[in-house]
Amino acid sequence: MAEVVLRNVVARYEQFLAVDNVSLTIGSGEFVTLLGPSGCGKSTTLRIIAGLMKPTSGSVLFAGRDVTAANAADRNIGMVFQSLALFPHMTVAENVAFGLKMRGAAVAAIEKRVKRMLEMVRLDQLSDRYPSQMSGGQQQRVALARAMAVEPSILILDEPFGALDRKLREAMQVELHLLTREMKITALFVTHDQEEALMLSDSIAVMNKGRIEQYGTPQEIYAAPATRFVADFMGMTNFLQGRVIGRNGNGLDISIGEATLRTPEFASVSHGADVTFAVRPEKVLLTATETSTKAAIEGTIRQVTYHGDASRIVLSLKNGETMVALETNDRRSGDRSVGSKVWAHWAPEDVKVFAQ
Amino acid sequence: MIAAIQKKAFWAWSAFLYIFIVTPLICVILASFNQESVQSVPPLQWSLRWYGEALRNPNFVRGALTSLVVATVATIIATPIGVLGAFGLWKSKSRYKAALDAFFALPIVVPGLVTGISLLIVLTAADESAGNVKLICGHVLIVLPYVIRTTLASLAQFNPSLWEAAETLGASPPQVLWRIVLPIIRPGIVAGMVFGFILSFDDVNISLFLVDARTITLPISIMSYLQFSFDPSVAAISTILIGITFVSTLLLERLFGLKRLFAGG
Numbered sequence: 001m002a003e004v005v006l007r008n009v010v011a012r013y014e015q016f017l018a019v020d021n022v023s024l025t026i027g028s029g030e031f032v033t034l035l036g037p038s039g040c041g042k043s044t045t046l047r048i049i050a051g052l053m054k055p056t057s058g059s060v061l062f063a064g065r066d067v068t069a070a071n072a073a074d075r076n077i078g079m080v081f082q083s084l085a086l087f088p089h090m091t092v093a094e095n096v097a098f099g100l101k102m103r104g105a106a107v108a109a110i111e112k113r114v115k116r117m118l119e120m121v122r123l124d125q126l127s128d129r130y131p132s133q134m135s136g137g138q139q140q141r142v143a144l145a146r147a148m149a150v151e152p153s154i155l156i157l158d159e160p161f162g163a164l165d166r167k168l169r170e171a172m173q174v175e176l177h178l179l180t181r182e183m184k185i186t187a188l189f190v191t192h193d194q195e196e197a198l199m200l201s202d203s204i205a206v207m208n209k210g211r212i213e214q215y216g217t218p219q220e221i222y223a224a225p226a227t228r229f230v231a232d233f234m235g236m237t238n239f240l241q242g243r244v245i246g247r248n249g250n251g252l253d254i255s256i257g258e259a260t261l262r263t264p265e266f267a268s269v270s271h272g273a274d275v276t277f278a279v280r281p282e283k284v285l286l287t288a289t290e291t292s293t294k295a296a297i298e299g300t301i302r303q304v305t306y307h308g309d310a311s312r313i314v315l316s317l318k319n320g321e322t323m324v325a326l327e328t329n330d331r332r333s334g335d336r337s338v339g340s341k342v343w344a345h346w347a348p349e350d351v352k353v354f355a356q
Numbered sequence: 357m358i359a360a361i362q363k364k365a366f367w368a369w370s371a372f373l374y375i376f377i378v379t380p381l382i383c384v385i386l387a388s389f390n391q392e393s394v395q396s397v398p399p400l401q402w403s404l405r406w407y408g409e410a411l412r413n414p415n416f417v418r419g420a421l422t423s424l425v426v427a428t429v430a431t432i433i434a435t436p437i438g439v440l441g442a443f444g445l446w447k448s449k450s451r452y453k454a455a456l457d458a459f460f461a462l463p464i465v466v467p468g469l470v471t472g473i474s475l476l477i478v479l480t481a482a483d484e485s486a487g488n489v490k491l492i493c494g495h496v497l498i499v500l501p502y503v504i505r506t507t508l509a510s511l512a513q514f515n516p517s518l519w520e521a522a523e524t525l526g527a528s529p530p531q532v533l534w535r536i537v538l539p540i541i542r543p544g545i546v547a548g549m550v551f552g553f554i555l556s557f558d559d560v561n562i563s564l565f566l567v568d569a570r571t572i573t574l575p576i577s578i579m580s581y582l583q584f585s586f587d588p589s590v591a592a593i594s595t596i597l598i599g600i601t602f603v604s605t606l607l608l609e610r611l612f613g614l615k616r617l618f619a620g621g
Binding site: 050051052071072073074075076077078079081082083085086087088089098099102103146147150156 | 515517518520521522523524525526527528531535536539540
């Protein structure tokens with residue numbers, strides 16, 4: 001296991017800038033996720049780390065050694081592909097043994113290692129099967145065992161659970177979490193699923209348009225998104241346009257339409273600035289009357305959808321903007337029929353303000 | 357209602373096509389069992405007499421041996437050339453790729469007569485005693501385009517992630533080709549070989565210009581036999597050929613059809 005460092009990596013396809021000056025350090029034994037929508041450059045970054053693609057400029061270091069010019073075959077990596085890419089003409093055991101064979105390991109040593117890896121993923125009974133004779137989850141575990149058999153410097157996983165159904169995906173996530181922590185594997189995971197990223201990672205790099213928007217622990221990314229993009233991607237999806245109209249001792253006064261809302265201090269914005277005000281739908285509380293203790297904003301219910309444990313309520317605000325509240329069903333009070341008027345409010349600490 | 361009619365029409369059309377293809381074959385097979393030296397269908401009297409005649413005809417036997425050797429050697433020579441050529445085209449990023457692709461299909465497109473004549477002109481320089489060599493050169497040209505085509509078709513189906521997976525596991529490009537690509541596309545290569553082999557065994561056009569008195573292929577000896585006599589021994593030898601082709605196709609389907617199931621594509 002080794003520390004992996006990216007230094008000012010740029011990747012350009014003709015005119016398109018896929019990766020725009022990315023620097024990133026993956027500590028030894030750390031599980032890092034590149035998170036972002038499709039086309040954000042996360043897969044290109046992964047391919048550059050794997051050695052399947054050369055960067056236009058910048059460098060890649062494995063344990064301090066510059067491997068930028070080295071081919072994938074010479075980097076000692078283990079990779080799990082989105083399509084799994086199991087060799088269809090080889091048995092499970094032959095698949096897992098392939099990397100060791102290419103490294104010229106002794107037959108007895110290969111056998112021992114393959115047996116151990118298959119025990120680890122609980123497939124030792126199926127070692128003579130062909131991939132096509134196995135279920136999706138089993139194939140997934142073969143791919144994982146194959147990648148880990150070579151004791152890679154870094155384990156790279158490219159959206160490996162995308163094709164699985166929800167239940168199996170959750171089971172595989174728990175299993176991967178357990179395996180990587182137990183064996184202290186340096187891992188790089190790529191996904192567009194923020195829940196998956198939050199659950200698996202020690203650190204997350206949120207990517208957008210080829211750049212890293214924010215790099216931090218799952219807690220930091222979720223609770224303190226640094227940019228509007230990160231907030232949006234992490235589910236903080238209510239955005240209202242406002243203007244800073246005042247500063248008091250410990251907060252900002254922001255006008256949104258006719259309402260004035262008080263928020264905690266955000267150093268990055270100044271008086272008179274146009275700002276975007278963000279709050280999570282699940283943090284929005286609805287009441288039938290205005291509460292005097294908190295700043296609130298009035299709206300009319302436009303749509304109510306039922307989600308089992310919660311209901312999603314869409315409000316129209318007076319200034320024409322929309323706001324969404326996710327309200328737990330068993331704590332509801334008051335009328336939630338379409339057309340009725342409600343007041344939306346929230347705790348000051350649940351709010352983020354971004355300069356425009 | 358319309359769907360039902362369409363379905364019936366489809367079945368009728370299929371049946372018609374099958375009859376169209378199979379009827380001549382059945383007629384040949386039936387004719388081969390005549391007692392008399394007439395090609396009557398169905399035979400007036402049944403016998404295996406003409407099979408004996410055909411197998412006793414030294415020209416047929418020698419022709420069959422020559423054809424077998426030529427087709428085998430041509431396939432053995434053309435296959436590695438074709439497979440390597442297909443690999444090259446597959447990996448090539450050249451802008452002449454499409455042109456090269458079409459170029460390698462030329463022997464199929466150019467009339468066999470033209471190929472035969474050109475080879476005759478080019479190969480007159482070759483030693484007279486090397487009749488087989490000329491013939492084999494010609495037949496390599498028959499087999500080659502089929503091997504290239506079917507190999508390219510298989511490579512187009514090949515999942516590029518498999519290549520990358522092997523690479524990340526430490527395999528060099530030749531190792532990936534030998535251990536991953538080749539085993540996976542083998543059914544395609546074999547299909548091309550079989551196709552090429554049968555067409556080589558069958559060929560008249562190109563061979564006509566390249567044979568000499570001592571090396572005559574089976575199709576040509578059948579042709580020259582027909583110039584003087586029209587008895588059912590020709591039908592008998594044809595029936596034997598149909599039988600061999602049928603059985604070998606069946607065997608290949610069994611062997612490689614099942615294999616493909618295992619490989620899962």
